Amino acid sequence: MEIRRKTTSKKSKRVNYIPFYFMMLPGIIYLFINNYLPMFGIIIAFKDYKYARGILGSKWVGLKNFRFLFKTNDAFIMIRNTVCYNLVFIILGTIVAISIAVMMTEIGKMRVAKVIQPIICFPNMISMVIVSYLVYAFLGNSGYINNTILHGNGISWYSEPKYWPLIILTVHFWKNAGYSSIIYTASIGGIDPALYEAAKLDGATKMQQIFKITLPIIRPMILMMLLFSIGRIFTSDFGLFLQVPMNSGALYDTTQTIDTYVYRSLMELNNVSMSSAASVFQSIIGFILVIGSNLLVRKLDSDSALF
Amino acid sequence: MNKTIKRFISILLCCAMMTTLIACSKSNDKKEPSGNSSNSEKGTSQQDTTADPEQEIVTIKICFPTLLYNPSAEGTQQTEDAINKYLESIGDYVRVDLEPIDGTNYLTELNLKLTSGEVVDLFCPLTGVELAVSQEQVLPLDDYLDNELADTVAIVGEYMKAGYVGGHSYAVPCWKEYGLSCYYFYRADIAEELGFTEDKIKTLDDVEKLLMAVKEAYPNMYGFVPTGGAANAGNTLMLESVLGGPKHYKVDELTSGVGIVGDDLTIRNIYDTEYFREVCETAYRWNQAGLIMPDASFTSELGRDLIQAGRAFSVITGYGSTGQYEDMGEFYTKELGYPIKAAVLDTFLITSSRCSPSWSISYNCKNPRAAARVLNYLYTDEFVENTLLNGVEGIHYVKNADGSISLPEGVEPDTSTYYCFISCGIVGSMAIQWQWDEAKPITKTIDQANAEATMSEAFGFAVRADNFATEASAISNIKNKYLYGLICGELNPDEYLPKFLQELNDAGINNVIEDVQAQFDEFLKNK
């Protein structure tokens, strides 16, 4: 018995991996062309880029292009806002997305599910510029809320920073909740129904089924999505933070993120090196955080680690 | 992480970077197949139109912005051929290659082209000449001012100084009317009803009285509405333009909130002045009195539309006055359906930054002399200029009896293959442009209007921002935060102006002032 298995595995080991390489080849080549070749652009962040000298010919200036990110009163605010919003988006977002996925699975066999699912995905298709006009339709001075709900006691929404964390959260979830739930719906769809049957026979309630079967099985997917989000923790949705608040100066305290700051400060300067430096900064922090998180995840459950 | 992984990745990255850097340095030499033949300057240095049989044909590319309507490849080719045929017929050795680029994307597109080494030749540095020079995007024009560009220099005259940086010429401003006026447009019917005749509305104080009266009589109408600002920037009531004009404080903002006020030649923080205080207080006072529409600083509903809907009473806009309409009010009356009158509150002070767009030769142009030659045609040759703007006669336009042009029968702007909508002085000289639809009598030529305009003391001074890029970026952010709220009257100047100034100080505006003062003194010495 053992001998036979050994020969089988030896034979299969020799033949096995070449098809794998062919399967991965298109993907590897594409990523190389599309992502790795342009990576030389990162050097622009460290150079004083002059068009006539080109990328190679421009002078190295080390970290000078990064200074503008820190030599400002807003440095603390923008980093705090970016990170805090992202943390809430990540934690709350994951809970909401999973909840929706569980709920969708629950009614999955009903016909109305086929109507609901596309509708909750569609907000994702509207560009943020249009969303900003729609928000203005609600919150503007002659908007729906001031006119219809708060008759006469209108609040000047665009001048009060304190309401905006909530507004931004609402808009963000309106746009993304449905869309982000799909991958979890798919993952739950891959769970063997026999497990649920067995649990039901054992008398498990719905809640118990969710927490003891569903969640543990999709845990690797949840952890992976978390790692993706952590890698992007210093970035933000430009449209959400600049266009939805209508670029109103009064709201900077609660709506200024790194991306909007970079845009506002470089608007007139048109400086390629500095904007490149900002994105390199965001990437490096994200990278460090992800490596760290991945090590942590690996210790907990080595299957779920990204790499 | 696995050592092998680390090693693998670093090798991979190095390979990727090396490959690309090598590929790029080669590609910077590669030319786009646009017919840009090799550099040959066998022609004499004097501008002459007689044919030199030895002269090789040089094709110059012109990258120009278009608005709203984009010409098709077919239309562009036809136009190009028409111009080239003409150039051949007059025996010149230059030819053109036209590339229209969507105006909203022009800046980014040009930057990408210039970075990747594509052929650009002639273009508009929309960021301003100073930035274009400090980023080494453009070539100096000094060599050509006396020969290829001599005619253009004669036309543009003093305004050539706007394209000078550090004593050298890098750009030629378009020749158009710079002496614009700040018009206060208002509903004449309502004004007369309330007893305000034209001669009673001459200054901002008059305007305030008028608005108060309107507020009483028509409480639901917006008395005063803002004019749109640049994309993703705030709106403005234009009060700072009126109060900054020659009849008032005479303000020239050179860069980043720093400039000169009045006849004083010291560089100052223009937000820390009497001038700015008055702007903010006036705006705030009007806001508190309910004379201005709410959400003024960022609303997307703007002046004209609101007046047309009957929702607003007045707005301030800047316009030229030559040629098209004797009375700007008459123009708006036609447009908006209500009787509108225009009162001139002040003219715009002519500063270097107002002389935009201007045209330059890109750093990688293979034959700048030929490019200068083509540029000269845009200012002097009626056929070349108008063909570039309007297309080919018969296909894209037809000439009318009074000398104006119109779209051919059955052709709409949407269906025309070459309708650029750039007749407002983006390319070349407006003086030789044909008018669309109707030939209005020209009451004042561009020369006259520009001669009458008041020029700033700092005209021709270009600020090099290399030394204070960090401060400039911080200041830009702070301006975005406070400026629009203050000039639209939404923020109380007593509370927010000090905050604004404090943040500007923290951001290092005094360093900027010092640096600019030193540059300015240098400029004045050599004037």
Added chain:
Amino acid sequence: MRKFLMNSENRFRLIVLIILIILTIFCLTPFVLMISASLTDEQTLILTGYKFFPKKIGFSAYKYLWAKRATIGRSYLLSILVTAIGTVINVIMTSLFAYPLSRKDFKYRNIIAFYIFFTMLFNGGMTASYIIWSNVFKIKNSFWALMLPTYLMSGMNVLMVRNYYMASIPDAIIEAARIDGATEMTIYWKVILPLSKPVITTITLFAGMAYWNDWVNGVYYVSDARLYTINVYLNKLMTNISFLKSANSLTEGANLVGMDLPSISIRMAIAVVAVLPVFIIFPFIQRQLIKGVVIGGIKG
């Protein structure tokens, strides 16, 4: 009814349904506002603001767009073509790529996973991408400009599919197939793909939406109007209209006589034109793709 509610499972289902319907209404509301605003007469819109039901119906925005129907129609067809082809290639490449990574016995899987993930974090920037695609590969102004940059394969999708394979396809099945003498490709076609319908439909949706919503490729790599996809075209239109209304050196003194730009209702109309057809076609696609199963839904 009582009996129905006695069952705790049914109770749960009812609550879930109610929550989801509320969510659906919440998602739908702004659409209604959008459509209503696009159909409102421009002056009324300025006078009274956005309403859920147009106070006075006006078609000026749609008339303005109707004049451009040739370009809009062509852009739509192009969008559909690009999305269809791109998505198919994307899904094939992604699912193929993910399979070897999901196999625990493949010793390079972690390195390649890192190779993929690194691309998600670091980015050379638009300029560098432009140089590569435009100078080195010369795709400017061609159909490839709409297909190749960025969206042909996404690292995130590959890793998601990998995770799905690992979680939902038991090793035993693969072992069994191998012992039966199947090659890796056969395993992929006959075993993996049929079992991963949910995730395949998911990444089809993601890839499709990404291609459809893209307006960046068209703006930077294409100048010929015949190659504009619908979102590129509509985006440019909207930017141009607001550009014309704003103050900048290019438009100062621009002669806007006779240009009846319905500026506010047009924005909504543009958004409706971009989205509504997809809304309508989607149910048909859904029927084809899933055959009785919700996207990513339950097996069987």
